[in-house]
Amino acid sequence: MRLKANELKAQTERFPFFLLSALLLLALSFQLIALFSSPAWAESEAPKLTPGVQRVVYAAQRAIEGKDYDKAVQALQTFLKKYPKRNHYLVEFTLANAFSLSGKEQEALSHYRLTLKMYPEFSYAWQNMGRIYFDQKQYGKAGDCLLKSHNFAQTGETSNLYYAAISYILAEEYNKALPHLRYLVSGKAGTPKIEWLEALLQACMELHLGDEAFRAVNLLLAKDGDNPRWWKFLAHLYLRQNNYKRAVAALTIRSYLTTINRTDIMLLGDLNNAIGVPAKAAQYYEQAVISKDDTKPADYEKLVSAYLAAHRPTNAKDALKRALKKMQTSRLWFMLGQVLYEEEKWGDAYQGFTRSASFKDENGRSLLMMGYCALQMDKTAVARKAFRKAARFPKQRKTAKEMLKQIDLLSKYSKQGK
Secondary structure, eight states: OOOOHHHHHHHHHHSOOOOOGGGGGGGOOOOOOOOTTSHHHHOTTSOOOOHHHHHHHHHHHHHHHTTOHHHHHHHHHHHHHHOGGGOOHHHHHHHHHHHHHTTOHHHHHHHHHHHHHHOTTOHHHHHHHHHHHHHTTOHHHHHHHHHHHHHHOSSOOOHHHHHHHHHHHHTTOHHHHHHHHHHHHTTTTSSOOHHHHHHHHHHHHHTTOHHHHHHHHHHHHHHHTTOHHHHHHHHHHHHHTTOHHHHHHHHHHHHHHSOOOHHHHHHHHHHHHHTTOHHHHHHHHHHHHHHOTTOOHHHHHHHHHHHHHTTOHHHHHHHHHHHHHHOOOHHHHHHHHHHHHHTTOHHHHHHHHHHHHTSTTOOHHHHHHHHHHHHHTTOHHHHHHHHHHHTTSHHHHHHHHHHHHHHHHHHHHHHHHO
């Protein structure tokens, strides 16, 4: 049973995309800006810091460090009630941090927005907002915030640009992620990191940018060639091109680097079948059916078909007998009947086809083959009965009626001869 091109294409579409290692973004640092020497405080565009603001923010940050978030909130809110005209972006920012750390994310977002209204270029506020949106799985908003954090930062650090791209990927906004990832891997941001290349690979695969995806995966292999993941994605790219030989090569290398699961074993079997190496396909199918108790009839069907294509009927018959001990299907009995028929074991083949025809999904093929077996055994009456039943099925009707005519002719000549 050679796997059809459309079936392999369906497997290609089901080929699982990887989860980015960048999901470590969950550990994205939460900026408290505890040091007044931070460059963000010294920017000329930032609102001036007064001694009163400095004292209350310092006191609130001390409370936050001690995890007394309510005390921090109380100190800041008391200051705002007493001196509403002295409000400062750092008061709002620290208040937002206290709310966020105490689990009150909506209040935190409200105060981050006030922070940015006072100082739109405050990168740490954008970063902390991005972290909250990320935790809320609002990945598109997270990406927008983290991108602004990167754009307004004075440090030249690229982590938030990378995290923004990851957020866009998780939001399935791959086109928004792509230019930032291209910049990161261009060398302009320093030596490309593996996680940057991985993210670019994912975006390119999702956008079906084959050439660029190949470049990314080859760079990953150059940096980290012993990682089986990259070989799997190289195979996936070849599958998309219907280049089964190279897909097999990539998956085979992957199998040397790690223990592969049953799904990948079956895929290797299917691909070897597709490129005309049924004996190798059978080896993989054997691994798959032996390794699991939940093997399906279709898995044994593939195994038997591979053995037959490799001209190993004895192995095919053995596989069918093993399968029939575990499961009974019309198709498996039919295949056993076929193998026995080829061996000219007419009686055993007839029994196999009879068992096949006994299922609720009775089909005309089994009845037709019963008729052929009966003829080989010179059981004309039995053959006639089988062909009459087969004639009820549209696909077998023409052939069955022709065989019935032949039987009638043979009977006629036989009588004339007497």
